[in-house]
Amino acid sequence: MMEDLLYCKDLFDPIDVDKTKKDDMPTKPEKMTDKEWEKLKRKTLGTIRQWIDISIFNHVSQETEPLELWRKLEGLYERKTAHNKASLIKRLVSLKLKPGKSVSEHLSDFQDIINKLTVMKIVFDDELQALFLLSSLPDSWETLVVSISNSAPDGVLSLDVIKESMFNEELRRKEMGVDISQALVVENRGISKSRGPKGRGKSKGWAVVHLRTEQKKNIRIERGKVLVQNLQTSRTNSIIAGDPAVGLS
Structure with a gap:
């Protein structure tokens, strides 16, 4: 996240304010000269700009103070958050393991969606993630789905167990020479x-x-x-x- 990057580069001071106070302003460190403070703010501003999506850069390109730039970006991303959440949930629900795609690639796509939702403070516990992953398997994997579901202790699915089972199933199919x-x-x-007079049971x-x-x-x-x-x-x-x-x- 951007905040982590600024902290690691010692560039967070120019935007370090009390968010509960709307008009709060960053404080220059006592041992820093005015010139050093302006230089630090310029570095912070430049670093933030490097990571701004081109689709919204024009909305903030005129900002010359790092704190004002930061606040404007927060406002823009907050408005996009609701739509992004809905889009990610839709992707998660509709995600399917497609023919020709490896289990590793599928799990990478799945984890990418989970990670993005986590950043937006939508956190699914292990069992719910396991259910989403299991539901992403196609009909041709139904035997595995039934097997995992029936063997789950107390009916509680484990994400790690499902991942391991998927890799094992993929390996078994490769050994068969059949997808x-x-x-x-x-x-x-x-x-x-x-059937017929003889009957075959x-x-x-x-x-x-x-x-x-x-x-x-x-x-x-x-x-x-x-x-x-x-x-x-x-x-x-x-x-x-x-x-x-x-x-x-």
Whole structure:
């Protein structure tokens, strides 16, 4: 933040006033000459100007006193704060892990929004952040979402646990050689009763999936397992076990 920068550079004195007093003015240190004081104010003014957004610079370009510049900037940013808060909340709610985007990039986007809201004094606790992050996962990650939700102690989600699970899931998918988030379901069959005179009992729901990649593979969920079939070799591997007919439907 700008205040921190000015403190670190010993440039805060020219704007150091009691904010509860509207007309309060900064006090020149006793050991400093008038010339040194003017030089310090000029340094403070120049440093603040370097960090002013170009979109509002014209509104404050005529200010020659650091304190007046500072107060004007506070007024301008306070008016923008309400709109910025609404925009950031909208971004947070609509954030989704997109196909082809890494978990690391997605978490970086998520944390960027959280950090900006924190600066605006909107602070979410760990569980609420965890819920927002979990809701940002696409439908193709539903199995992971259900697993994390069901295993949460006393129903309380942990942000660190979700992050770790997301990285593990990404690694598992890379090892499979398949990005399931890019899958397109082209056929779906639900639970059905016995068929024909011989009867085959109840069959679990399953879905056949074609990938939006050049990999010639199908994915199928059958009897609680996710199966990946290589169409070139007709070899089928069982990847994970889970609830019947969960996910790609």
